[in-house]
Amino acid sequence: MKNAFQRWLDGDIDLMANISDAAREHDHARADIKERDKKIAREIDSRRETVLMIAREREGLKMVYDVIAVICCVLVILVFMYIIAQLPLYGAENVRATTVAERYIEHGLEETGAINIVSGMILDYRAFDTLGESHVLFTALICVMILLRVDSKNQRKGFEDYYATMRETYFASEKDTILRTIGIFLVPCIFVYGIYVLLNGQNSPGGGFSGGAIMGAAMIIFTSAFGFDRVDRFFTLKLQTYVTFVALSFYSFAKGYVFFTGANGLENHIPKGTPGAILSGGLILPLDVAVGLVVACTMFGFYSLFRRGQIGGSLGRINS
Amino acid sequence: MDLSEIFKIILIVLLIGCAVAVNLTPSLLQAVIIFMSYSSVMCLLWILMESPDLAITEAAVGAGVSGLLFLVTLKKIRREDENAEPGETGPAEGKGSRR
Amino acid sequence: MMEWIRFWITAVLLVCGLISFAAGVIGNCRFNYVMNRMHAGGVGDTQGLLLVVLAVAVSAGSIMDAAKLFLLVVFMWNTSPVSSHFLSQIEYYTNPKLFDHMERL
Numbered sequence: 001m002k003n004a005f006q007r008w009l010d011g012d013i014d015l016m017a018n019i020s021d022a023a024r025e026h027d028h029a030r031a032d033i034k035e036r037d038k039k040i041a042r043e044i045d046s047r048r049e050t051v052l053m054i055a056r057e058r059e060g061l062k063m064v065y066d067v068i069a070v071i072c073c074v075l076v077i078l079v080f081m082y083i084i085a086q087l088p089l090y091g092a093e094n095v096r097a098t099t100v101a102e103r104y105i106e107h108g109l110e111e112t113g114a115i116n117i118v119s120g121m122i123l124d125y126r127a128f129d130t131l132g133e134s135h136v137l138f139t140a141l142i143c144v145m146i147l148l149r150v151d152s153k154n155q156r157k158g159f160e161d162y163y164a165t166m167r168e169t170y171f172a173s174e175k176d177t178i179l180r181t182i183g184i185f186l187v188p189c190i191f192v193y194g195i196y197v198l199l200n201g202q203n204s205p206g207g208g209f210s211g212g213a214i215m216g217a218a219m220i221i222f223t224s225a226f227g228f229d230r231v232d233r234f235f236t237l238k239l240q241t242y243v244t245f246v247a248l249s250f251y252s253f254a255k256g257y258v259f260f261t262g263a264n265g266l267e268n269h270i271p272k273g274t275p276g277a278i279l280s281g282g283l284i285l286p287l288d289v290a291v292g293l294v295v296a297c298t299m300f301g302f303y304s305l306f307r308r309g310q311i312g313g314s315l316g317r318i319n320s
Numbered sequence: 321m322d323l324s325e326i327f328k329i330i331l332i333v334l335l336i337g338c339a340v341a342v343n344l345t346p347s348l349l350q351a352v353i354i355f356m357s358y359s360s361v362m363c364l365l366w367i368l369m370e371s372p373d374l375a376i377t378e379a380a381v382g383a384g385v386s387g388l389l390f391l392v393t394l395k396k397i398r399r400e401d402e403n404a405e406p407g408e409t410g411p412a413e414g415k416g417s418r419r
Numbered sequence: 420m421m422e423w424i425r426f427w428i429t430a431v432l433l434v435c436g437l438i439s440f441a442a443g444v445i446g447n448c449r450f451n452y453v454m455n456r457m458h459a460g461g462v463g464d465t466q467g468l469l470l471v472v473l474a475v476a477v478s479a480g481s482i483m484d485a486a487k488l489f490l491l492v493v494f495m496w497n498t499s500p501v502s503s504h505f506l507s508q509i510e511y512y513t514n515p516k517l518f519d520h521m522e523r524l
Contacts, residue, residue, distance in 0.1 A: 090369075116373075118371070118373055119373075171509065171512070173505070176505075178501060178504055179501060179505075182497055182498070182501050185497065186497060186498065189494070197376065205372035205373045205375075205376065206373065206376060207373060209373075209377050210373060210376040210377045210380060213376075213377060213380035213381050213384070213385065214376075214380050216385065217380055217384050217385060220385070220388065299385050302385070302389060303385070303388070303389065303392070306389055306392045306393065306396070307392055
């Protein structure tokens, strides 16, 4: 009688067969172990003494946990206050802290072409850091998708959520006339405002992140007012994938070389234009658009995944 | 000590109060709403420190989308109170009726 | 002379706006039932906002700035009543003890 390792060596079993996402039947050994564990747990829970003992242990542990938590919090607060007490005051003269900042403030306008020095700094002097941030947003969206996506294996079937679905359709906000009328006026205004904040990133406060967040919020209001069916007509999974991929790869190719050449970078010969116009600042405007698109897709992707477990409409109407 | 400093100190005390109150409220829905108000006070502080980029982003993300995602999570686990069980209630028991 | 009138009009409107907001906040904390609290909260968003924005518009530099401030009022007056509408609708449909709170005439 061979054990599992010898069977795998001889080629009798294939370990990868049950790991792929499209597997329809469960791994039998895993299901048996789960059932056996459930039976043992039920047996243990049915005895009264163990239940009382576990409750008493949990009480004692809670007290210890509370005391240790308070002590750790107070220690962290003291350490932070000690560090902050050694920083220079807000706005005081300090050569150690402001050498680089002086260079950015004095030569910022002529080197980057942006009136908003903050935008010029995060998208021109420090563009590589913003590249990392955009990738972090994309990674967050992928992680949420892994955790929350509903595919055919864990789609809820049957009537276990009958009351939940009844309540959802009873209180659905898509059927409300007031919200729909206001939405017709409101959603274009917020969307255009988001595009305005995005495009004027180098001239006034705003930029990629703010504009993208406002556009994402506009999409969320549109979904609440008109329903997911209307949104699925233009915001599919394919569109979201392509938009994020194109935006991130454009940003990577435009500023990824900084990793090898240092923070000053090579000279880019894109004209800087007159400060104050929209088409100014060299490469800042296209990078702003890329970052804004990634942020908007991420915001709306989060909302859609939380509400119904999918981004496009590919799996049909699922109980939300 | 001029007036703007006093205003900043009042806002910071309010911030600490919000942060402590999030933990101590009995109801999860109240905790989420206090979390959103924390973000709003933070947005005011960013404006007082002369950084409007951060203020716009904090208002849109903290008080907007992040709080909204918390509320959607509360709806999904159907648990508005810390000690209540996930809902076995039937459809709405109110007195009104849909037209 | 002009500056003096403008200062006093701004001050009076601002104080009235702050009183409206204070009434809304105090009502929000002291009332017992959801419908009453909704009524108190709505005062701040509509009347308080209008008075404060009028005060700032009177003391603004140019007519264009004042007009932009009224766009703010238009936006807030469109969105805040919708949220009040939804909250009170949910309260009406899901609270089984609502009719005990009301006086029947």
